[in-house]
Amino acid sequence: MKLYLENVSKSSPNDLFQLKEEFFAFNDFPLHYHPEYELIYIIKSEGRRYIGNNIGTFQSGDIYLLGPNLPHTFYNKDFSSDNEVHQIVLQFREDFLAPNLFEKPTFHSIRSLLANSGQGLYISGENGKQAGEILRKMVKMDPSEAAISLLYLLDHLTKLPDLQILSTPSLAHEYSLRDSNRMGLVHQYLLENFRKHIDLTHAASIACLSTSAFCRYFKKYTRKTFSEFVIDLRINYACELIKQNSLSMAQISLDSGFNNSSYFNRKFKKVVKMTPQEYYKQCFPLIAKKVPENRR
Numbered sequence: 001m002k003l004y005l006e007n008v009s010k011s012s013p014n015d016l017f018q019l020k021e022e023f024f025a026f027n028d029f030p031l032h033y034h035p036e037y038e039l040i041y042i043i044k045s046e047g048r049r050y051i052g053n054n055i056g057t058f059q060s061g062d063i064y065l066l067g068p069n070l071p072h073t074f075y076n077k078d079f080s081s082d083n084e085v086h087q088i089v090l091q092f093r094e095d096f097l098a099p100n101l102f103e104k105p106t107f108h109s110i111r112s113l114l115a116n117s118g119q120g121l122y123i124s125g126e127n128g129k130q131a132g133e134i135l136r137k138m139v140k141m142d143p144s145e146a147a148i149s150l151l152y153l154l155d156h157l158t159k160l161p162d163l164q165i166l167s168t169p170s171l172a173h174e175y176s177l178r179d180s181n182r183m184g185l186v187h188q189y190l191l192e193n194f195r196k197h198i199d200l201t202h203a204a205s206i207a208c209l210s211t212s213a214f215c216r217y218f219k220k221y222t223r224k225t226f227s228e229f230v231i232d233l234r235i236n237y238a239c240e241l242i243k244q245n246s247l248s249m250a251q252i253s254l255d256s257g258f259n260n261s262s263y264f265n266r267k268f269k270k271v272v273k274m275t276p277q278e279y280y281k282q283c284f285p286l287i288a289k290k291v292p293e294n295r296r
Helices: 105-119 125-139 144-156 171-178 180-193 200-206 209-224 224-242 249-255 261-272 276-285
Strands: 017-024 037-043 045-053 054-058 061-064 072-075 083-094 122-125
Touching: 017 061, 017 125, 037 072, 037 125, 037 180, 045 061, 054 224, 061 105, 061 276, 083 105, 083 125, 083 209, 083 224, 105 122, 105 144, 122 125, 125 144, 171 249, 180 200, 180 224, 224 249, 224 261, 224 276, 261 276
Parallel strands: none
Antiparallel strands: 017 083, 037 061, 037 083, 045 054, 045 072, 061 122
């Protein structure tokens, strides 16, 4: 899979931004980037998200603000029995109203918000619900009213507490504009095979590099070693299996790509900052009291 430069086309050349409500049977859109900011509201869907070098899951109700040229994808194909997607996507340039507008002192807070979006911002819970309602209303507005609402929405986001920053600083520009196709192919290999044995030599060959050169290259553009990136994929998947509450920890370890339970437990604690059993108890506090230890 290549890392695609998405051409964001407006409905007409005079439009200030692109706003669309989308319905898909599933989402397998490849890793991509574009020079516009993007605000995406997940109304219905769940799956895996990749934003810069951040790996995680998304679910209905989530909102993300992504800065220009930040590689991202929301992938839900084969993630659950219901892959249907319903989302609202808003894409805009920083000068959508006027050149250098957000450089003025009046809009200092919005300028800071947009700067942080270069690492990807995650909005959830009640905060996400309120912003989502604004986006739902904007879809039905005429263009001038929607433009004013976009400014209001950005101001609203600046007032929300605890917006989660996702990716590493400065990753967007470097990752998307240099050797993007090479990283896209490697990313696709990992996405499709992280539950199996991952061959470093094969990954290096996909990138047309020697193993040592590939390791340096990969860390430069992801800020993680190759093994750390793979571990993050596996642990993230393990967290999702734990939330489903249908498998033993031993089976979850195997299904996530770990052949050794002790190694799985050690890496899980390093990434999540708690053991798999503690994570289970956090997800299911009442059930955990009744479940035998060997089931967890």
